[in-house]
Amino acid sequence: MNKDVKVIRVKNLYKKFGDFTANDNLSFEVSKGEIFGFLGANGAGKTTAIKILCGLSYPSSGEISVAGFDVYKERELLKRNIGYMSQKFSLYEDLTVYENIRFYGGIYGMTKQEIDTKTNGLLDQLDLQHSRNKRISSLPLGWKQKLAFSVAIFHNPEIVFLDEPTGGVDPVTRRQFWDLIYEASRAGITIFVTTHYMDEAEYCDRVSIMVDGRVEALDTPTKLKEQFNALDMDQVFLSLARKAKNVE
Amino acid sequence: MDAGIQIDNLSKSYDDVHALKNINLDIKAGELFGIIGPDGAGKTTLFRLLATLLLPDSGKLRLCETDVVDQYKVIRNLLGYMPGKFSLYQDLSVIENLEFFARVFNTRIADNMDMIHDIWVQIEPFKDRLAGKLSGGMKQKLALCCALIHQPKVLLLDEPTTGVDAVSRNEFWQMLKGLKSKGITIVVATPYMDEANMCERVALIQEGEILQVNSPAEIVDQFGKDLYAIKSDDNYQSLLDLREFDHTESVFLFGQSLHYTDVRNDFLIDEIEDYLKNKGRLQLEIEKIKPGIEDCFMALSVKSDQHE
Amino acid sequence: MNRFFGFLKKEFYHIFRDKRSMLILFGMPIVQIMLFGYVINTDLKDVKMAVLDHSKDEYTAEIINKITSSGYFQLTENLQHLDQADAVFRKGEVKLILVFEPDFGKNLIKNSNGNVQILTDASDPNTANLEVNYLQGILQNYNVEINEGRPVPSSVQVKSRMYFNSNLESVFMFIPGIMATILMLVSAMMTSISIAREKELGTMEILLVSPLNPLQIILGKVTPYLALSFINALVIIGMGYFVFGVPILGSFVLLMAESILFIFLALSIGIFISTVAKSQQVAMMLSMFVLMLPTIILSGFIFPIRNMPVPLQVISHIIPPKYFIIILKNIMLKGVGFEYVWKETLVLFGMTIGFIVLSLKKFKVRLQ
Numbered sequence: 001m002n003k004d005v006k007v008i009r010v011k012n013l014y015k016k017f018g019d020f021t022a023n024d025n026l027s028f029e030v031s032k033g034e035i036f037g038f039l040g041a042n043g044a045g046k047t048t049a050i051k052i053l054c055g056l057s058y059p060s061s062g063e064i065s066v067a068g069f070d071v072y073k074e075r076e077l078l079k080r081n082i083g084y085m086s087q088k089f090s091l092y093e094d095l096t097v098y099e100n101i102r103f104y105g106g107i108y109g110m111t112k113q114e115i116d117t118k119t120n121g122l123l124d125q126l127d128l129q130h131s132r133n134k135r136i137s138s139l140p141l142g143w144k145q146k147l148a149f150s151v152a153i154f155h156n157p158e159i160v161f162l163d164e165p166t167g168g169v170d171p172v173t174r175r176q177f178w179d180l181i182y183e184a185s186r187a188g189i190t191i192f193v194t195t196h197y198m199d200e201a202e203y204c205d206r207v208s209i210m211v212d213g214r215v216e217a218l219d220t221p222t223k224l225k226e227q228f229n230a231l232d233m234d235q236v237f238l239s240l241a242r243k244a245k246n247v248e
Numbered sequence: 249m250d251a252g253i254q255i256d257n258l259s260k261s262y263d264d265v266h267a268l269k270n271i272n273l274d275i276k277a278g279e280l281f282g283i284i285g286p287d288g289a290g291k292t293t294l295f296r297l298l299a300t301l302l303l304p305d306s307g308k309l310r311l312c313e314t315d316v317v318d319q320y321k322v323i324r325n326l327l328g329y330m331p332g333k334f335s336l337y338q339d340l341s342v343i344e345n346l347e348f349f350a351r352v353f354n355t356r357i358a359d360n361m362d363m364i365h366d367i368w369v370q371i372e373p374f375k376d377r378l379a380g381k382l383s384g385g386m387k388q389k390l391a392l393c394c395a396l397i398h399q400p401k402v403l404l405l406d407e408p409t410t411g412v413d414a415v416s417r418n419e420f421w422q423m424l425k426g427l428k429s430k431g432i433t434i435v436v437a438t439p440y441m442d443e444a445n446m447c448e449r450v451a452l453i454q455e456g457e458i459l460q461v462n463s464p465a466e467i468v469d470q471f472g473k474d475l476y477a478i479k480s481d482d483n484y485q486s487l488l489d490l491r492e493f494d495h496t497e498s499v500f501l502f503g504q505s506l507h508y509t510d511v512r513n514d515f516l517i518d519e520i521e522d523y524l525k526n527k528g529r530l531q532l533e534i535e536k537i538k539p540g541i542e543d544c545f546m547a548l549s550v551k552s553d554q555h556e
Numbered sequence: 557m558n559r560f561f562g563f564l565k566k567e568f569y570h571i572f573r574d575k576r577s578m579l580i581l582f583g584m585p586i587v588q589i590m591l592f593g594y595v596i597n598t599d600l601k602d603v604k605m606a607v608l609d610h611s612k613d614e615y616t617a618e619i620i621n622k623i624t625s626s627g628y629f630q631l632t633e634n635l636q637h638l639d640q641a642d643a644v645f646r647k648g649e650v651k652l653i654l655v656f657e658p659d660f661g662k663n664l665i666k667n668s669n670g671n672v673q674i675l676t677d678a679s680d681p682n683t684a685n686l687e688v689n690y691l692q693g694i695l696q697n698y699n700v701e702i703n704e705g706r707p708v709p710s711s712v713q714v715k716s717r718m719y720f721n722s723n724l725e726s727v728f729m730f731i732p733g734i735m736a737t738i739l740m741l742v743s744a745m746m747t748s749i750s751i752a753r754e755k756e757l758g759t760m761e762i763l764l765v766s767p768l769n770p771l772q773i774i775l776g777k778v779t780p781y782l783a784l785s786f787i788n789a790l791v792i793i794g795m796g797y798f799v800f801g802v803p804i805l806g807s808f809v810l811l812m813a814e815s816i817l818f819i820f821l822a823l824s825i826g827i828f829i830s831t832v833a834k835s836q837q838v839a840m841m842l843s844m845f846v847l848m849l850p851t852i853i854l855s856g857f858i859f860p861i862r863n864m865p866v867p868l869q870v871i872s873h874i875i876p877p878k879y880f881i882i883i884l885k886n887i888m889l890k891g892v893g894f895e896y897v898w899k900e901t902l903v904l905f906g907m908t909i910g911f912i913v914l915s916l917k918k919f920k921v922r923l924q
Contacts, residue, residue: 237415
C-alpha cells in the first residue's frame, strides 16, 4: 500500500433525493493498493455513494475524484480505470471461460493479442487451463468467484469495486479468493469492498461504517474494535447501527 | 405428537449431480437446529425434501412421526416453510399477505396472534405498506409471520438471513429463540459459520455430505489441535512464508490474523516466531486461541477432501 | 370455500395493481376495435363507375346525372353489353356498374316500377357494401322527388349483385376476429403468466407446501380471468353494435354461452402453458407464438382459410379460434341458431376437456 498516493478522494459529498439526504457530507480518502471496506446497513446510503464513485450518477455537491479523474467531467475516463464485480452478476453463464475473458477485454479496448497472452497467464495462475472452453455454468461456485475477480482486474484498473464478493462461499475457497485480493493489492490495485458481512470486513486494511448517510467510523478493524470495546466487527457494527433512524 | 425429524440414508441426485449423499440426521422435538454449509452444499435440496416438494431417490424421511413421502398432505399442515428466495407477494400489503396465508391454511390472524405477536408488533406500524417496499429485515419478519400463521409444529427456514444486514440478522435470531420457547422445532439453513453458535445443535454439511453433527461447543472441543493466532506487520507475507514452513499443518487467513496449526503436538511457539522474524516480519504477536466453528469446518472439510 | 375466496381476493389485487395487466385487459380491446373499425369505414370519393343503359331515356339520364353530381361517383365508361362487365371489373379501374332495364322510364311511369341493377367488385367487400348503400340512398331520394304530388307512387327497384365475393365475407369479420384474439390473449396469456410469476418469485413453493390442492390453485388462478374475459366479450360486442353497427342477428344468449365456452378453452390452454413454462418470459413467448400468431394468421380472421396453401389449411383445423370465429359469424352475421353451429361447439368442447385433463395431469404437487 502506498499511503502517499490517494486514488479515491471524497470531500464533502452530498447526495439528495428531494428532501431525503442519502449521503450527508461524506469525506474520506483511499490509498493506492489499500483494501478498503465500505460497510453499512440496508438503506444507509452505501449504494448511492458507490454509484457516484463509479461514475454512474452525479453527486449533489462535493469534490470527488476517483483514479485521478473528476466524477463530474471525466466519467468516461474514470470508467475505463475501474473494475467491478458483484456476487450477483459477474460472468455470463452461457459463455465459456475464454469467451467471457475475451468479451471483457474487448469492452476495455484490449487487442486480441493482448487478451490471449494475458488469458494464458490468468488461467495458469488460477489452474483453470483445462476449463478454458467450458461454459461458466458448469464450473463450481468457488471457481466462478475467483474467475470473476480475475476478469474484473483483467484490464489493470486502478480500483476494483467488490460488492459482497464472498457471501455464501465455502470457507476454504473464500481464503483462496482473498489470496487473489491480497495479490492484486500488492500489485497496486486498490480494492473497495462493500458487504453486509462483518467477517469479510475483518480482512480489510481499513473499514468505514455508514449510518444514516454519514460515515460514523473509519479506521483499521483492530482500532475500531478497541474504540468500541468490542470482540469482533459484528459488535462494532451493531453498536453503531442501532443508532440509525433510516432502518425503519 | 413428537415434533421431531428423522432422516435415514437419504440420497438425492439431479442428472449427474449428487446433491445429497446418504444423509442421516435426527432432530429432536423443540430443538433449534442449524444446517451449516456453503452454497451448493445441498441445504436447499434437503429442505425441499423435508417440505414435500421433492421426492428422494432413496432413504426415509419422517417428520412428526409421519412419513414425508406417503403422507405429504398431512405434513403440509404441520409445516411452516420459508424458501430461500424471498417469497411473499410484493404487490400486496403486509396485512394482505398475512391475511392471504391465514386463509390458505383456513384460519384467522386473530386466532393465532399469540404465536406471532412478538414479531407482528415490529411490523404492524407498516401493515399497509406493500411488501415490495419493505427493507430486507422487515421482509424477513413478515415472511416469518406468514410461515407461522397456522401454528406449525416444525418450522423450516432456508437461508433466512442471507442478504440481510447485521442488525436485522441479530434480531432475527432473537426472534427464533423466542419461538423455540413455544415448543416449535426449528431447522435453519445458513452459509454463515458464525451463526452456528445461535443453534443448540448444528450439522456441518458440504458437497452433499454431513461432516459432523453436534452442539457448537462440542464441535469446537473436538477440534483436537492447538490453534494459534499470528499477527504481524504483513499478514499476507506471513501466510506465504508459513506455507513454506516445514511444520505447518494448516495456515489460513482469518481477518486481521492468521490461524495456524502445527503437525507436531509438542513444540515451542518461539520456533515459529523466529522463523517469521528471519523472514523479516515485525510486530509479531502469537497467541494460543480457542477455535471457532469456521476453523472446525475448514479442518473437517480438508479432512474429507483427503479422504476421497 | 374460505380458502378459495382468499385466493380470489389476492388474484384480483394482483390484477388491479398491475398497470400492464389493466392495460391489456381493458385498453387493448377498445384500441383494437377502434383501429379495425375505422380502417374499414373509409369515406367514398370519386368511385369509378360504368353504366349499361338499355333504355336511354330522360329518366335514366336524370338519374345518372344525380349520381355523378353527388361527388361520390364518377362516370368513366358506357357499356353496350352485360358480357363486358367481367372484363371491365378485371381491368380493375371500374368498381361499380349501374344497369338500367330496357324501357326503364316507361316502366317507371306506367307501371310505377323501374328496375336497376348494381354490380359491384366485391373483392374489397367493405367498400363494395358501402358503395351499394350510397347508391341506394341516392336512388331513394330520387324516388321521393318524382313522387311529389302523385297519387300512385312510382319507385326505382334496386337489385345489387356482388362480383368475386358474393357472400360479402369479412365485412364485419373484424368483430369475431377481435373477440377471438382478445379472449385468447386475456385468458390464456394472462393466466399462464400469472402462474409462471408465482413459480419465478418462489411463492409457488409456499402454495404447494400449503394444504391447498392443485385444483384449488388452478381454479383460484382462472376464475378472475373468466370474469374479466366475459366483461371483455360484452365490451367488444357492445362497441361493435353501438359504434360500428355490427348486427347481432342471432340469439344473444347463445352468443354469450359460446363465448364462455371459448373462454374456458383459452383458460385451460393457459394453464397448460404454465405447467410447461418456468418463468414469465417463457410463458409470454409460448403464448405469443403458440396462441397469438396462429389466432391472427391461421384462424381466418385476417386471411381467408380457403386461400391458404393446403398444409396451412390442414393446420388451421387444430386452431381453436377458427371454430369460434365460424360460430360467431354464423350467430352474429347470419342469425342462425344452435342447429348450425353444434359441430363447431362440439369441437371446442372436446378441446377444452382435453386441455383440462392434460393440465391437471401435468400440474405437479411437487417441484419435480
